[in-house]
Amino acid sequence: MSGWYDMPQMIIPDELKKIFEKVDSVVFETAGKEGNQNAVQVFWKKVLNDKTVLLIGDFTKLNEKDLIEDRDVRISYWDPEEEKGYQIKGIGRYHTDGSIYEVGRRIMISKSKKPDSAPEGVIEVIVTGIYIMRPGPCYYRR
Numbered sequence: 001m002s003g004w005y006d007m008p009q010m011i012i013p014d015e016l017k018k019i020f021e022k023v024d025s026v027v028f029e030t031a032g033k034e035g036n037q038n039a040v041q042v043f044w045k046k047v048l049n050d051k052t053v054l055l056i057g058d059f060t061k062l063n064e065k066d067l068i069e070d071r072d073v074r075i076s077y078w079d080p081e082e083e084k085g086y087q088i089k090g091i092g093r094y095h096t097d098g099s100i101y102e103v104g105r106r107i108m109i110s111k112s113k114k115p116d117s118a119p120e121g122v123i124e125v126i127v128t129g130i131y132i133m134r135p136g137p138c139y140y141r142r
Contacts, residue, residue, distance in 0.1 A: 009051040010127045016086060017047045019079045026077040028055050028123070030066035030092070038066055042075075044108045044119070051127050053088065056104040058120040067094045073125055082134075089129035095122045 012020075020026070029039040040063060044056035053075065067073070073092035078085045095101040104122030109115060 008128055010129060011050045012047065012053070012088075012127055012130065016130060019082075019086065020045065020047055020053065020077060023077045023079065026055070026075050028059075028063070029074040029076070030063050031070055031072070032066040033069040038063055044104075044111055046104075046107050048103070048124070053090075053125050053127065054100070054104050054107070055123040055125065056108045056119045059094075059123065063123075064094050064121065067092050067123070073123070075125065085133040087131040087133065088125065088127055089131070090125040090127045093124045093126075095124060096120070100124050 025041050025043045026045055027039050028042045029037055031037045040059060042055045042057055046054045046056070048054050055075070071091045071093065073090055075088040075090070076085065093100075095104070101119075101122045104119055108117050108119050
């Protein structure tokens with residue numbers, strides 16, 4: 001896919017990586033070409049490197065269809081101890097085989113109670129923006 005890794009990227013700060021790994025789940029959101037949003041909860045996830053996260057699991061066919069039509073995605077998660085929310089914006093790519101899929105499959109097996117588990121797909125997200133939200137007047141920071 002030409003230009004896939006040439007997208008504008010953002011480095012994920014270490015603090016946000018730790019919180020991403022610590023929380024039990026995140027919300028993954030897509031929107032198709034008509035703008036209809038679709039959000040699913042994701043339990044298996046991993047920061048792959050400074051600019052990429054993986055979401056692993058059984059996603060709805062709607063998410064896969066949305067990624068074909070519009071690769072812009074959002075991931076939201078919350079840290080109740082710090083009373084902060086985070087939103088990652090990025091470019092998503094759906095994998096059902098290949099090296100990224102295998103990385104995701106190994107992560108799922110290591111975290112699952114069923115050792116023969118295999119994900120339906122793995123979504124690779126190249127991070128293009130990060131937003132921090134917290135209670136208070138007009139606090140929404142990029």
